[in-house]
Amino acid sequence: MSAHSIHEEESHGSVGSYLAGFVLAVVLTAASFWLVLHGGFPRETALLGLAVLAVVQIVVHLVFFLHMNTSSGQRWNVTAFGFTVLTVLIVVVGTLWVMHNVSMNMMSR
Template identity: 60%
Template sequence: MADHISSSGEGHGSVGSYLTGFVLAVILTVAAFGLVMSHAMSPSATGGAIALLAVVQIVVHLIYFLHMNGSSEQRWNVMAFTFTVLSVLVLVAGTMFIMHDTSINMMSR
C-alpha cells in the first residue's frame, strides 16, 4: 500500500508502517515490564536499561507515528524538536544542579 500524500505534500504513513511502529512500541513496553518484573538486573542496571528502552521508544514514535525524518520537508519540524529537547535538557540539568547545590549548602549548617 502506497503512502498517502496530502495536498500540502506531507507524507502520511501507510497501514503497514503504523502497524510496524505499534508492534515495536508494544515489544519495547513489554521488555521494560519484563526487566522490572524479573529482577534479573541490579536496580541501577534496571534503571539504565529502562532509560535506554525509553529513548528507543521515543525514536520509534518520532519515526513511525510523527513521521519525522531527515527530508527537506521535515527540516523545520526536526529543528523545532531539537531546540525543544535541548531546552528541556538545559532546564533539567540546571534544576538538578541547583537542587544538589542547595542540598549541599543546607547540610553543612
C-alpha cells in the first residue's frame, strides 16, 4: 500500500478552485469593511449585513479551502461539523438566555 492510496477518496482542490475561493474571500472581506466604513446604514441593518457576509464567508472557506461537500467520503466530516455547530449554538443561545434572565431579574429590584 503506497502513501498515495490512503488519500485517494479525498478531493484536493485545484489552483483554480483555490484562486476562486481566495477572490471570494477577499471580496467578502472588502464588502464587510465597506459596510462598516460607509456608515450610511442604520445600526441594525449593518449588523444584519455583517452577519450575512460572515456566514457566506464561512461557507466559502468550508467549500473552497476545507473541501467539505455532500459526497459519501465526506459524510463523517459533515456530521462532525454539524454536531460542532449545534453544540456552539446551544452554548451561545443558552448563555444569552441566562444573561437576559439575570439582567431582567436584577433590573426589577
